[in-house]
Each structure stands twice: as C-alpha cells, then as structure tokens.
Amino acid sequence: MTSLLITNALVVNEGTLRELDVYIDDGRIAKLGADLSSQPADRVIDATGKHLLPGMIDDQVHFREPGLTHKGEIATESAAAVAGGITSYFEMPNANPLTINREALEDKYQRAAQKSLANFAFYLGASNDNLENIKSLDPKAACGIKVFMGASTGNMLVDKPEILEGIFQYAPTIVVTHCEDTPMIKANEDQYREQYGEDIPMSCHPLIRSQEACYKSSSFAVELAKRFDTRLHVLHLTTEKEMALFRAGPLAEKRITAEACVHHLFFSEEDYEAKGSLIKCNPAVKKASDRQAILDAINSDLIDVVATDHAPHTWDEKQGTYFKAPAGLPLVQHAVVSMLEHYHRGQFSLETIVQKTSHNVAQLFQIENRGYIREGYWADLTLVDLNAPTVVDDQKLYSKCGWSPFGGYIFKSSIVATLVNGEVAFEAGKVNQSVRGARIAFER
Structure with a gap:
C-alpha cells in the first residue's frame, strides 16, 4: 500500500x-x-x-462465474465495474452450479479473491429445497438471501408457499426478492404466442411481464415480510403501482426497503423500437409514466437504493427472436454516468445520487467501513x-459481451x-x- x-x-x-x-x-x-x-x-x-464521490456499491449484479463464463467472468465484469466508478458489488446466485449452499458460496469467494478488481460479496440463493441451508447461514457469510419469487433465469423459482413462509420466518439476515408472478406471465405468453407465433415483438415484453404480474408478487412479498417481521429488500421495481407498497422516510426506520435500477430510470417502452432485445430484461422496461414514478420515488425516499442488475449476454444470444433472446443487460460501466445524467437534467441532486448508490447500501446491508468518505x-x-463527456463505444467496453444498451x-x-x-x-x-x-x- x-x-x-x-x-x-x-x-x-x-x-x-x-x-x-x-x-x-x-x-x-x-x-x-x-x-x-x-x-x-x-x-x-x-x-x-x-x-x-464514495464509490458506488452495486447491490445486484450477475457476473456469470462459474458456469456461464462465455457471457462474462468475475475478472472482466469487475474491470467494467471499476471503469464505471463501482468499487463494490453483491453478486447473484444464478450461476452454474447455483449458489445455494455453503460450498458454492465459498467457491465464489475464493474465485473473487484471485480475480476481482472491486470489493465483493455474494448472495446465498433460495430454492424449494434448501431451507435448512438458509436457516444455518452465518449472517456475515453472505450479503443476503436472494429469493426469485418469479421465474427469471436459472432454476431458482421458489413457488412452494410453505417454503416461502419458512424463508421469511427463519432468514438469519436480509431477504432480497425478484418479484414477478409466474402463472400470470405464462398466461400472457400463451396469449401473445397465439397472436404472433414465436416471433413476438419485443415491445410486447412489458405487456407479458406486466404491471399486474409485478404487483401481485411484490405485494405478496411485502405481506410476508410484515407477517414475519422480516428484513426485506425488494429489487428492481418497475411500476408506478408498486410504489404504494412502500413508505417514505429515513432508512433506519424501515424494515422493508426498495431498489430501482439504472436502466429502468433511463429507458421506457418507447425505446423498444430502436433497441429491441438490447433492452429486454426482467422485470421489463415499462411506460414513461412508470419511469417518472420511479424517479419521483427516489427523490421522495420511497425507493432507497439504485443498482444495476448487470446481466451480460453475448451479442449473438441477443439476436434471437422473443423467446430465444435472453433477458438482461450489461450496465456496470455506465451506471454512475447514467445517474449523473439525471443530475444534468435537474432530476437528482449529487447528494441524492450518493445517498442512493453508496450511503444507503452500506447502511441497509450493515457494511463495515465502506460507503462514506470518512476518516x-x-x-x-x-x-x-x-x-x-463519455461516448459509449463498443471498442472501449470491458464487459466480456462487448456491447452496451447505451451504445452510441x-x-x-x-x-x-x-x-x-x-x-x-x-x-x-x-x-x-x-x-x-x-x-x-x-x-x-
């Protein structure tokens, strides 16, 4: 040093x-x-x-290692993160094998210690079969417990009511949730497949992954958290309707908190025509009015944290038709500058940006000695x-996939x-x- x-x-x-x-x-x-x-x-x-600024602490990334390293690796994605002003990240469990036990969790820590340019922590994933692993988790061994309350990617949908109740009742640390209702989504998929076949327009994505599907799942998560007094953090909110589930006020007074992601603050359904699958993500980018509601909720302290949900896929994978093109965007390299764009537009103060990307993450997850500029x-x-200015040029990207939804x-x-x-x-x-x-x- x-x-x-x-x-x-x-x-x-x-x-x-x-x-x-x-x-x-x-x-x-x-x-x-x-x-x-x-x-x-x-x-x-x-x-x-x-x-x-205090470095951004990104509480939601998918760095694809182990098992999916053709999309990204800890080394490449952490390089993109530091190039984007992110100094710490929490990585998600839907790798291969899934991070649903202590052994898989420790394997990730060992990999990151050798390869990661940024500071790191990992979530323990929940499944229908690992409640005992969750109960016995050392609260300091993971940043939190990730529950997919809606199928997104990987094999991690938790849909057994008794397991969900057990997770919320016995979780030894914070529970973070991806909330979309799978039966509603599947019904919508069937409806649009009847109309369009396999080649559904990408603009239908927010209608399939609908406001109603988001609200049904997120309201259920909030209800469970209230019933069991669980420390709950709901990830990547995308709808105006969901804002009613949360309350404004100081973070220290909350047991239930909320996160928004940079791409949902930047894009809206109007961008599907130009961007297509490049902005296909779960939950979906939705209406401009939803985007405005999320921006307003950040300023009013309904939403506590802003993250990325960085989730790279290869360019070739993204060229598939609706059902073949995977959901997820590479975002870490431009997360901070995209937030600063809202400052230039008069939407956020610099102090608010720092609060939501650093201070609140440190406080919410009880991080030791990070997230503030303090002696x-x-x-x-x-x-x-x-x-x-920063020109988004594919030749200057560090993510392994080599493209950005902000391209140009x-x-x-x-x-x-x-x-x-x-x-x-x-x-x-x-x-x-x-x-x-x-x-x-x-x-x-």
Whole structure:
C-alpha cells in the first residue's frame, strides 16, 4: 500500500458538498481537511474542478462465474465495474452450479479473491429445497438471501408457499426478492404466442411481464415480510403501482426497503423500437409514466437504493427472436454516468445520487467501513468530471459481451479515476488489472 493525497476535490458526502483534500494511507482515508499539503504522500492527484464521490456499491449484479463464463467472468465484469466508478458489488446466485449452499458460496469467494478488481460479496440463493441451508447461514457469510419469487433465469423459482413462509420466518439476515408472478406471465405468453407465433415483438415484453404480474408478487412479498417481521429488500421495481407498497422516510426506520435500477430510470417502452432485445430484461422496461414514478420515488425516499442488475449476454444470444433472446443487460460501466445524467437534467441532486448508490447500501446491508468518505474508512472513491463527456463505444467496453444498451449515447460526465481500498483501479481510460478488491465485511 502507498500513500495518496487528493487535493482540491469537490467532495460529495453525507448530504454536503465541500472542497477538501483527502489523504489516504494504507488503503484507508487517514485525514480529511481544507489543506493537507504537508502530508507525506507517494502521489498527489490534483482534483481541482472535479467531484469526489464514495464509490458506488452495486447491490445486484450477475457476473456469470462459474458456469456461464462465455457471457462474462468475475475478472472482466469487475474491470467494467471499476471503469464505471463501482468499487463494490453483491453478486447473484444464478450461476452454474447455483449458489445455494455453503460450498458454492465459498467457491465464489475464493474465485473473487484471485480475480476481482472491486470489493465483493455474494448472495446465498433460495430454492424449494434448501431451507435448512438458509436457516444455518452465518449472517456475515453472505450479503443476503436472494429469493426469485418469479421465474427469471436459472432454476431458482421458489413457488412452494410453505417454503416461502419458512424463508421469511427463519432468514438469519436480509431477504432480497425478484418479484414477478409466474402463472400470470405464462398466461400472457400463451396469449401473445397465439397472436404472433414465436416471433413476438419485443415491445410486447412489458405487456407479458406486466404491471399486474409485478404487483401481485411484490405485494405478496411485502405481506410476508410484515407477517414475519422480516428484513426485506425488494429489487428492481418497475411500476408506478408498486410504489404504494412502500413508505417514505429515513432508512433506519424501515424494515422493508426498495431498489430501482439504472436502466429502468433511463429507458421506457418507447425505446423498444430502436433497441429491441438490447433492452429486454426482467422485470421489463415499462411506460414513461412508470419511469417518472420511479424517479419521483427516489427523490421522495420511497425507493432507497439504485443498482444495476448487470446481466451480460453475448451479442449473438441477443439476436434471437422473443423467446430465444435472453433477458438482461450489461450496465456496470455506465451506471454512475447514467445517474449523473439525471443530475444534468435537474432530476437528482449529487447528494441524492450518493445517498442512493453508496450511503444507503452500506447502511441497509450493515457494511463495515465502506460507503462514506470518512476518516478510518476504506478509500473506495470515484472521481468524476461533470463537464467531460463519455461516448459509449463498443471498442472501449470491458464487459466480456462487448456491447452496451447505451451504445452510441454521449453522457455529459465521465469517470476520471476509481480507487479501491486506496489503490487506483481505473484512471485516464485504463483499468489497472493488478488491483484486487477485498471481501466485504458486515457488522451484523
């Protein structure tokens, strides 16, 4: 570890924006102050005119390892993450084999320790058959328990009522849910297949994965959480109707929280004509009015966290017809700049962006010493230039799949540098492949 001094940064942290110097030593923030030029640093970064944010903590990614590595790997996707200003991530269990026991969970940690450029933690997945594994889980061994309350990808649909009740009753840590009602979706698929055959227009995706299917499942999850007093976090909300299930207010006062994802804040059903399967995801991108309701819910604190649900597939896979083209988008490399786009549009303050992408994730999941720019905390930091545009070019992507749903878009901001545990993991358009993230520790 070396010492590093960042000078003249516009620091966005804990609801304030201040010009500060940040002195980093042995991977941690050793001192914050107005003038730290006397500190002995191995390197100085002059951040004049640039904003320094706590690194984004992405609470929902699919990095595809093990078993699906033709789509992505821990090494490639974590490189894309740090290039996008993400310093920590929580990875999902629908790999191959499924992460539904301690052995599979530990295998992922060992892989990440060798390969990951960003800090990492992994979910234990729920299935119809592993309730005892869930009950015996050490709360510090996983970021949470992931329940697919609606078939999405992989073999992880939990549809036995007694198992769902057992998970919500006995979960030793936070439960996170993907909520869509499978019987409703299957009925809709049958209806549209009768009309169009196998080649259903992609624009029908939000009608098949409908508002009603989302609400039926998410309202059931909320009802279970209230019945058993479960700590519940509902992922990737997409509909205006679902906002009524949550309440505004300070995160510390909530047992039930909500997440939105960057692509649902950016795209709407109007984009299917141009983007087609490139924005096919589960839950689906829906109406512009739904998008606006989610944007409003972030500002009103109905929604607590913004994440990516990064889920790469190959370009060739995405060229299939409706039922063959898989759902999921690669998003980590442009998550932060897409959020900053909302700042430029006057929709979010910088303080709100930091709150939803970093502070709240750290608080909600009880992460130890990350998510804030504080003395003694790990130096997970993202330096951004709000006035230097980013052109989304497939030739400059780090995700293994090599494409982006934002392809051709010009974002108004750019990532200048990303620090992971005080080391420069990304700078001047290049990833430092020698950096390794750390296993995230939890205060539970």
